[in-house]
Amino acid sequence: MSAGCGPDAEAVTRGLGFDCHDVSPWLSVRAPWAEAHWTMPLLELLVLGGAVFALVHAVRRHRQGDSTNLALWCASLVYLFVIEPPLYFPEWFGLERQYGFIFAHNRFTVQFMWDRLPLYIVAFYPMISQLGYELVRSLGIFRARGALIGSVAVAFACQVFYEVFDQLGPRLKWWAWNDNNRIVNHPALDSVPMTSMLLFASVSMGAMTYLVVRLASGARRGWSLAARIGLAGVLTPPSMAIAGLPSSLLDGNVTAQAWVLAVELALLWLAGIWIFVRYGRPEEPLAPFARFYPAIYLGGMAVFWIGGVVENGTSTGSGLYALACFVAAGLMLTALYRVRRAAPATV
Secondary structure, eight states: OOTTOOHHHHHHHHHHTSOTTSOOSSEEEOOGGGSSSTHHHHHHHHHHHHHHHHHHHHHHHHHTTOOHHHHHHHHHHHHHHHHHHHHHOGGGGTOHHHHOOOEEEOOOSEEETTTTEEHHHHHHHHHHHHHHHHHHHHTTHHHHHHHHHHHHHHHHHHHHHHHHHHTTTTTTTSEEEOTTOTTTSOSEETTEEHHIIIIIIIIHHHHHHHHHHHHHTTOOSHHHHHHHHHHHHHHHHHHHHHHTHHHHTTTTOHHHHHHHHHHHHHHHHHHHHHHHHHHOOOOSOOOHHHHHHHHHHHHHHHHHHHHOOOOTTOOOOOHHHHHHHHHHHHHHHHHHTOSOTTSOOOO
16 A cells, blocks of 8 residues: 555545556656646646746846845745645654645656655745745835735735636646545635635745745855755744634634634735735836746636636636636736836846
């Protein structure tokens, strides 16, 4: 038997079209054209390309004397390797009763850890954190209001750009949630757990950005910078637990939990809209990453939403919520492009 392939995992993976017993414990490599849905290799290209683009941009800014982008890119990977293994294999960490089996990814081109961790997910963390941070930085919000308000704006930016992906994934079988898991996966907005929407899409990104800005911005290189990056990544999961405390106190009452999480999400939207409207004023030319990649990412997700064929019985996210996120993200990009056209682009 493969690690973590219990009855729930068997049922979920078979719904995705494969058997979780028939996996490699370390690394699996497949042909892109052999994947289950035509969107899957394109998704990998979109996300992996974005992560590489973000890294190139971060290195350039580091060479210019600002290490924040590079620190955030690296802290995202630290956070990934802290948070993902307990979610994939809670039984290894004595957390099976707290988490249970949560979800499974479909089979992508490159995957690790008994096919639980696709390479594109590794790339997704630094890509989305850089997208949110660079969008907010380019709009001058960090300069105008500092680390805390800027990080709230990052949390909101990541919410809208992440959720156009998060609400779509189950529909196209990029992954599947375990609907039998009443501990973590409920309450849900259609097929997407509301804790995922709040904690993973927003709280983690905002908290990590704040920690990086406060801890790593004073260090330029060497072990001091590496230690601060590691600390920011390790401290991000506890911040998620704090934000999830109000709903966890109502454990067992799914309706009450849904209301609490909905209120928290509504407050994030209100705060984010106010910050972007009040302080989103571009003051410098856009770097290539900020100018091109957020629009490419959003356009790619729009193609997947419009062109992805839904099979009968496939779980779907909320199209209305995704539409609201598309609108908000589009308005952010509209604000972002209000930059002096005559000035030369920066790195």
